[in-house]
Amino acid sequence: MAQFALVSKTQFLSDWENAFGTVSGAQEAYETLKLPVRATKGSAGYDFFSPRTFSLAPGESILLPTGIRVQMEEGWFLACYPRSGLGFRYRLQLDNTVGIIDADYFDSKNEGHIMARLTNDSREGKTVTVSQGTGFMQGIFTPFGITWDDAATKERTGGFGSTTKKEEIK
Numbered sequence: 001m002a003q004f005a006l007v008s009k010t011q012f013l014s015d016w017e018n019a020f021g022t023v024s025g026a027q028e029a030y031e032t033l034k035l036p037v038r039a040t041k042g043s044a045g046y047d048f049f050s051p052r053t054f055s056l057a058p059g060e061s062i063l064l065p066t067g068i069r070v071q072m073e074e075g076w077f078l079a080c081y082p083r084s085g086l087g088f089r090y091r092l093q094l095d096n097t098v099g100i101i102d103a104d105y106f107d108s109k110n111e112g113h114i115m116a117r118l119t120n121d122s123r124e125g126k127t128v129t130v131s132q133g134t135g136f137m138q139g140i141f142t143p144f145g146i147t148w149d150d151a152a153t154k155e156r157t158g159g160f161g162s163t164t165k166k167e168e169i170k
Contacts, residue, residue, distance in 0.1 A: 069114060
């Protein structure tokens with residue numbers, strides 16, 4: 001139904017530089033990337049692991065290039081959420097609330113690179129620190145249906161928000 005893979009090193013380095021303004025640390029981060037896994041046989045979510053150590057004071061955000069892409073069968077999507085412990089203790093949130101990774105994102109221009117923008121929304125003044133290699137987000141595969149009269153025939157070529165941009169859809 002689905003398979004995780006790494007994006008190319010070239011794509012990762014480019015997205016790292018766009019996120020952090022430098023390629024410093026990117027090579028080492030790429031070499032230690034881990035594919036998402038379920039922690040237990042009863043787990044619904046696949047844990048995504050941080051490519052670097054980061055700390056966020058209340059109100060601060062970070063854009064994390066995960067180095068991960070996912071190929072899925074048609075009729076499925078991957079919903080991404082913060083790890084529940086980080087959300088509960090620190091109010092660590094994904095800026096788009098729930099990340100939706102569509103099946104056709106895999107072949108987009110950015111190789112379907114899954115990015116996560118996180119914000120520490122702590123109201124108790126707590127700084128959150130996530131170490132490199134630690135789970136920070138979880139993805140849950142979900143089937144979906146379409147209406148009987150659905151007529152979508154266009155194909156995605158771009159990344160974030162591309163399905164509403166005319167130049168990014170064929």
